[in-house]
Structures are given as C-alpha cells and as structure tokens.
Amino acid sequence: MKTVLGHADRAALLPRLGVNGWDYESDPTAITKTFRFSNFREAFAWMTQAAFWAEKMDHHPEWSNVYGEVTVRLTTHSAGGVTELDVDLAQRLDAI
Numbered sequence: 001m002k003t004v005l006g007h008a009d010r011a012a013l014l015p016r017l018g019v020n021g022w023d024y025e026s027d028p029t030a031i032t033k034t035f036r037f038s039n040f041r042e043a044f045a046w047m048t049q050a051a052f053w054a055e056k057m058d059h060h061p062e063w064s065n066v067y068g069e070v071t072v073r074l075t076t077h078s079a080g081g082v083t084e085l086d087v088d089l090a091q092r093l094d095a096i
C-alpha cells in the first residue's frame with residue numbers, strides 16, 4: 001500500500017507541482033488545482049480524458065465542474081494523505 005509522503009519527499013516532489021499551479025500548502029492532506037477552459041464542452045472533454053487515466057491508474061480525483069472550470073483535489077483515501085499516486089496523477093492531468 002502507498003504511504004503518505006514524508007517531509008523530505010514533499011519537499012522534493014511538491015514544489016515542482018506548485019510551478020504548474022498545484023496548491024500543496026493550504027491542506028496538508030491533499031493537492032488541489034483549478035483547470036480553466038473556455039467553455040463547458042472543453043472542460044468536459046478534458047474530464048473525459050482525465051477519467052480514462054484515473055481508471056487506468058485506479059486512482060481517482062475528487063473534482064467539481066462549473067462551466068469551464070474544473071477544480072481537482074487529489075488525495076489517497078486509503079493512506080489518508082498525499083502519496084506518490086497523487087503526484088503521478090497530477091502530472092498526468094497536467095499533460096492532457
């Protein structure tokens with residue numbers, strides 16, 4: 001089972017996500033980012049691709065959508081915090 005990132009791993013991995021707009025400081029148990037698109041169609045098309053990656057990785061986002069905005073919160077429920085699975089999924093979402 002994945003374990004929650006310790007201080008050294010957080011310091012090594014999370015600032016790189018921060019450069020891409022992920023907030024890893026407001027909530028120590030999760031990383032969050034709002035993705036912005038020009039309309040609902042584009043937002044939902046992105047969510048569809050993200051959903052396929054989530055299924056492939058068996059790791060799923062908490063998210064909400066309002067028109068062209070998708071707010072994503074990543075945490076590993078089974079571990080109770082941020083693990084390397086969340087870092088991997090965040091990078092995958094940034095690459096879509």
Ligand SMILES: C[C@H](O)[C@H](O)[C@H]1CNC2=NC(N)=NC(=O)C2=N1
Binds near residue numbers: 059075
């Ligand atoms: C049974 C299944 O593997 C688990 O429920 C997986 C599915 N997706 C998951 N996603 C996330 N974000 N955290 C989990 O702990 C988790 N567990």
